Amino acid sequence: MDSALVIGGTRFIGRQLVSDLLDHGYDVTLLNRGTHENPFVDEDRVDHIEGDRTNDSALEAAVMTADPAAVFDCVAYQPRDVQAATRIFADCAAYVYVSSGAAYGREDIPKRENETPLEPCTREEATDDTTATYGKRKAEGDRAIAAAAERGVNAMSVRPCIVYGPHDYTARLDFWIDRVNRFDRILIPGDGTNIWHRAYVDDVASALRLVAERGAAGEAYNVGDRRLVTIEEMIDLIADALETTVDIVHAGPRELAAAEIELADYPLYREYPHVLSTAKLADLGWESTPPETAMDQSVADHLASDRTGRENGPDRDAEARVLEILDTV
Known part of the structure; x- marks a missing residue:
């Protein structure tokens, strides 16, 4: 793969992801509303498309303009966002959804991708926008990934725990x-x-790229400090x-x-x-920063x-x- 569309891409995880992709030879297109300063404005290998990711027409225009091999979705906060994206980007080589460790619905130690149950999510919760339903909505997005894979879409998800590192606006x-x-x-x-398991932002970025390059359709991958x-x-x-x-x-x-x-x-x-198990991600060749x-x-x-x-x-x-x-x- 040599081209990527990053939905988001200017603040924290998305910003480091773009840097990682550039370091590994990708040409990158950003899709966002342009409400935050673009740190890549002077980078020749980064293009910018202004649009709202919750607008299907904006996603459709972006895929036609950028023609990306891989799509990284950093700002999908409701299940319908993932459902629309997996349909619109179905012909791309890979679609990677940024989920969350909060998607898990049981306090296992550690939480494992194919063993620990996910949070349930009702219809009402799926359209909510409060922190109380965040994990539930991320879990429903993961279920949308699995459903898309059954339709033949090369869709995968990455579940970070608490992310930290440079440019962390949560402070x-x-x-x-x-x-x-x-x-x-x-x-x-x-x-x-x-x-409380934490994940260094550079490691989250490399995980997203490796999952796009080497991950299996329909699978989720935890990421956190080893x-x-x-x-x-x-x-x-x-x-x-x-x-x-x-x-x-x-x-x-x-x-x-x-x-x-x-x-x-x-x-x-x-x-x-x-605590999240990261063995599945490590099997793809991913390594954690000390x-x-x-x-x-x-x-x-x-x-x-x-x-x-x-x-x-x-x-x-x-x-x-x-x-x-x-x-x-």
Whole structure:
């Protein structure tokens, strides 16, 4: 394959995907509404088509104009988006849908593609646009992929867990980088052993490309760091990247409640472990970036940006009250 249509392509996962495709010899066309700055505006091998991916006519025009071998759908948020795309791009060599680890409907450790059940999704939920139904809608999109494959379409899906890395507009990891960069005492919810599987954005991009090139029709592929780290280990990696040291302080529900903070108020904290098996993707030849390298790049991007992530977690003043309580125990 030597040409790709990326639906989205200018912000986070899509942006890194375009860079990865260019590095591997692809010519790329972007399809989006043009509401975000295009970082590839000066790149000769990247064309741009302005259009709304929820408009079937825009997708039909894009496939006629770009004539892509592979299509990567980074912004399909409702099942009908996937159903339309698999019909319109049926003659392309590959269609890859960006699903989510949130599509799984059972708390297996780890969650496996062909074993762990997916979330159910009602008709009403399929047309919803709230975070409460996000996983359900992604799961229904995965079912649309399987149905398309039965019709002979080379459609596949990739299920990332929490994605982090350069240009992450969610700023979830930025909250923790900002904390470590500004303070020498870091309050961590729980005992520090919490695990919420994360995926470095470069690895998600390479996974999408490899699935298009080597994946099997109708299949889904999990993607996440091959070496998982706890939330406390994540803080240590950030400190190492910043060339500093911090004192880690653990706080449970009772201590946090004194400042009206809950465990779930912290970004990248999940009470029950969320772990995805990545063996199926690795069998395609995919490799994961070492966490140290991924964190170095993430911290460098944070320092060069204006993101703080402070909006994603408790105020430091509230944490200070918790630290005072813990100091007296």
